[in-house]
Amino acid sequence: MPRYILRALGSMPPTLIGVLTIVFLIVRLIPGDPAIVFLGDMATPEELARVRAQLHLNDPLPVQYARYVGGILRGDLGFSLKNDQPVARAIRGVYPFTVHLAVAALAVSAVIGVPLGVLSALNHNRPLDLVSMGVSLIGVCTPLFWLGILLLLLFSLKIPLFPAIGLGDPGDVGSYLRHLALPAFTLGLSTAALTARITRSSMLEVLGQDYVRTARAKGLAERLVIYRHALRNALIPIISIVGLDVTRMLGGSVIVESIFVRPGMGKLLVESIYERDYPQIQAVVLVFALTVIVVNVAVDMLYAVADPKIRYQ
């Protein structure tokens, strides 16, 4: 197996252990007796004893930790206190919807952000550059929930182009995509702003390189210089921000799924918090973090594939 793949995979286990430990400790942050916090002050001593036994809260901390990690390794994410079912079942039901949302948003971000960044770099310090970077700066500062509400107002209530809320019929591709459009645009637009800024700086750096000057000097058409020589190399650093984008999008899914009443991991997390279903909160947060780790390792590998300098280090 190539060394860069081993290197990327090798970074996973320590981070995984760290993530598991943090998620385990999150519930231990609760001041006082977690069982009382879970069930409320009105819980009977029997109910409290049942929850303490169910969550093994009477065991010493290292035993609890070992049991928790062992359970995760066997695919046991815990048991929902409110829904009375394994948490993994609830997560399996909604995880694909969040993945679809993140992938669609990533596409929106790339389709808008990359051309905007390229256009800015090609018009460096001209009005077009200032306008597009100004727009992208505003995009970075705009709260996601506000953007979602504005898009919902404009493209669903005022101009009824897209459905306002819900998932549509997952069996009907057209209906599903129409319901996905506004949430994906909301999430994608907010990330496109960052993608545009990074594309611009990467493109500006590449445009100043000797090989671009050589390409121009040998009389190559400007279009070819930009697309064949500059953009291909400028896109390499952009791959590295995909991991960052996915992290932002998973965080953003909490907001977007709440605005558009769309089932998904984010909405499940918020519902779990409202219901104080701590095992489910732990499990959802863990799955979010594991997704980020896997995506980042995949991005590291992709980066090495795209950039020979990394591959042969």
Added chain:
Amino acid sequence: MRAGLFTLMRRSRACTLGGILVLAVVLVAVAAPVLSPRDPVRQNLPGALQPPSATFLLGTDQYGRDLLSRIIWGARISLLIGVIAVILGSFLGLLLGLTAGFYGGGVDRVLSRVIDSLLAFPGLLLALSVMAMLGANVGNAMIAVGISSSPRFARVIRGQVLSVGGKDFVEAARVVGASDLRIILRHILPNVLSPILVVATLGVGTAILTEANLSFLGLGVQPPTPTWGSMVSEGRVFVGTAFWVSLFPGIAIALTVLGFNLLGDGLRDVLDPRLRK
């Protein structure tokens, strides 16, 4: 040096514009009792959802409360949580980053993994988890947002300490027998303050956004305390008929975050000689 920095800041367009925006928000927050035309929590149900007019410059919300007054008082909460969360986040980040960067070796490897692990959680998720465990109130919102911002500080500080730690003046201090604490406080810390200042300024904007997200989800500061995020959230139910309820608090958040981002970007350009034109 200080006069020089201020002059450089004034020459930077980003710094000037960002500084003006931040100063305006700070002034509004400080002078809220004087500037606010009405009581921000007093309800007036017959006057609910009135559009902007000469009487109510930004209109009223579903309880007839004056939106302008609520936005003015909301600036206090946003700034307070943003600034204190960043102080807390940078303190935690300093502890982690300084220790990892200064001691290196095994300590660095372990702490770097802790930082990487924390970075695997989207910031909002980390803040949400902490709020879920501690409960929703102003103090816990500061702690939650602060903890969620700490890994970014830690990463930047560790990198800076690594680069400063190998410099001759640090070696010289070691040779003359200075203690670790003295080297850190007298020689390393002053040299890593500039990047911390930049990250902290940018961090206030992010912290304000995170707090607004928490409030929007109903998991931040609780009603009737006016916060910009909860105002947008309350207004979304009426967005088809009374768009102003959500619109104006959203603009307030965006302008404040824009101010801190411009100031942070400008400071980075001013403090980094390579970026200075």
